[in-house]
Amino acid sequence: MDTEKKIEILGAAAKYDICASSCARAPRPVGNDYIGNLSSSGICHSYTPDGRCVSLLKVLMTNSCQNNCKYCVNRVTNDFERASFEAEELARLFIEMYRRNYVEGLFLSSGVKRNTNATMEEMIKVLEIVRLRYNYKGYIHLKILPKTSENLVERGARLATRLSINLEAPNPNRLKMIAEEKDFKSDLLDTMSLIQKQVDRGLVRAGHTTQFVVGAAGETDAELLKTTNWLYKHKSLKRAYFSAFIPVENSLPPYSTQYTVNSTLSHAPFPSVPLLREHRLYQADWLLRFYNFNLSEIMLDDEGNLILNIDPKLAFALKNKERFPLEINKASYDDLLKIPGIGVTSARRIYRVRKEYKLKDIKELKNLGVVTKRAAPFITVNGKLGARSQTFLTAQQLELFQTEKSGLARRQVELLKA
Numbered sequence: 001m002d003t004e005k006k007i008e009i010l011g012a013a014a015k016y017d018i019c020a021s022s023c024a025r026a027p028r029p030v031g032n033d034y035i036g037n038l039s040s041s042g043i044c045h046s047y048t049p050d051g052r053c054v055s056l057l058k059v060l061m062t063n064s065c066q067n068n069c070k071y072c073v074n075r076v077t078n079d080f081e082r083a084s085f086e087a088e089e090l091a092r093l094f095i096e097m098y099r100r101n102y103v104e105g106l107f108l109s110s111g112v113k114r115n116t117n118a119t120m121e122e123m124i125k126v127l128e129i130v131r132l133r134y135n136y137k138g139y140i141h142l143k144i145l146p147k148t149s150e151n152l153v154e155r156g157a158r159l160a161t162r163l164s165i166n167l168e169a170p171n172p173n174r175l176k177m178i179a180e181e182k183d184f185k186s187d188l189l190d191t192m193s194l195i196q197k198q199v200d201r202g203l204v205r206a207g208h209t210t211q212f213v214v215g216a217a218g219e220t221d222a223e224l225l226k227t228t229n230w231l232y233k234h235k236s237l238k239r240a241y242f243s244a245f246i247p248v249e250n251s252l253p254p255y256s257t258q259y260t261v262n263s264t265l266s267h268a269p270f271p272s273v274p275l276l277r278e279h280r281l282y283q284a285d286w287l288l289r290f291y292n293f294n295l296s297e298i299m300l301d302d303e304g305n306l307i308l309n310i311d312p313k314l315a316f317a318l319k320n321k322e323r324f325p326l327e328i329n330k331a332s333y334d335d336l337l338k339i340p341g342i343g344v345t346s347a348r349r350i351y352r353v354r355k356e357y358k359l360k361d362i363k364e365l366k367n368l369g370v371v372t373k374r375a376a377p378f379i380t381v382n383g384k385l386g387a388r389s390q391t392f393l394t395a396q397q398l399e400l401f402q403t404e405k406s407g408l409a410r411r412q413v414e415l416l417k418a
Helices: 003-016 087-099 116-133 150-159 172-178 184-200 221-234 275-290 312-319 333-337 344-353 362-366 372-378 390-402 407-417
Strands: 021-023 043-047 053-060 105-109 139-143 162-164 208-214 239-244 257-259 265-267 379-381
Touching: 003 053, 003 087, 053 087, 053 139, 087 116, 105 116, 116 139, 116 150, 139 150, 150 162, 150 184, 162 184, 172 184, 184 208, 208 221, 208 275, 221 239, 221 275, 239 275, 275 312, 333 344, 362 372, 362 379, 372 379
Parallel strands: 053 105, 105 139, 139 162, 162 208, 208 239
Antiparallel strands: 021 043, 043 053, 257 265
């Protein structure tokens, strides 16, 4: 199999690993009168914390895998075309793409072909060739496989900019439902601890991350957020990624078995998880990481899931109406972060400006980056309400959500009113 075919297969297979990226699959123009033709697979856009967009070659070392994870397209029982790169071949391909300005960095993951350490050895060889032979100093994200030995984790940490290992599920019971071969503690958490050790030594400049497949094991948002919050506090995790479960051929998690009215089993195809759920998880995760929210302040419904029809910050404000309105000239920094429409940057600006100047009008907040339409019902500015009537606007907002046709939406709104 030639290199172009491999990159088409293994670049497409890598799309399930997330790195704050969007696929950059470039359409091929009609005709021959053009320049700048890009490879159709394997290139993605990743956004750095400072907002820069960089192009990465995101690719698998191999899509062959000895595991049979029910959610994964690359599982051993799935019948499709397999391919593998040689270390020299992949390193050369990346450097050629880098020299031609197609990509600025590398994201390397893999299935487990023979065994974990043998596969990791091949992946690390790619990094060694790129770093030592070609003297490449740029960004490399290396995916660490479950049960990787400590010496290979250390070797990878010395070569990569960022490391990651996918937990996929929030706890052992959920993982067993979708990946029976994996042990949550010994295979995943213990390997993450080896990564943490290297991060604490300062070898991994960009830290380490993980990923969850949302909805593949029937887990609740409460379970996902509890685990991610624990990882931030105890495992030095840099960031958690959430990937909404998309059914692939023959993927049917055991919990999707349903009972009909007459108690007979019905194996209904499990639907895709709404992307809105993934989006709400990222918003809640953001509140925990940057907005000084406690886990108990994230509003959940009776089933332990985030409220889909409004964002988590607005849900908190509506549920805690007695805390508002807040006087913008006196509220603490943490309280400013609780106000809808005020982000980290605008909160810092308000906190800094009011040391020398008393804010007198809500229009001044707009110049500081505040989304005043969202913030108005929850603030006063120099004693004046930001909106005509906070109670009226809040009630109006609730009535709007109550018009939703979904019974779930109505139940979620009732929780906020309680």
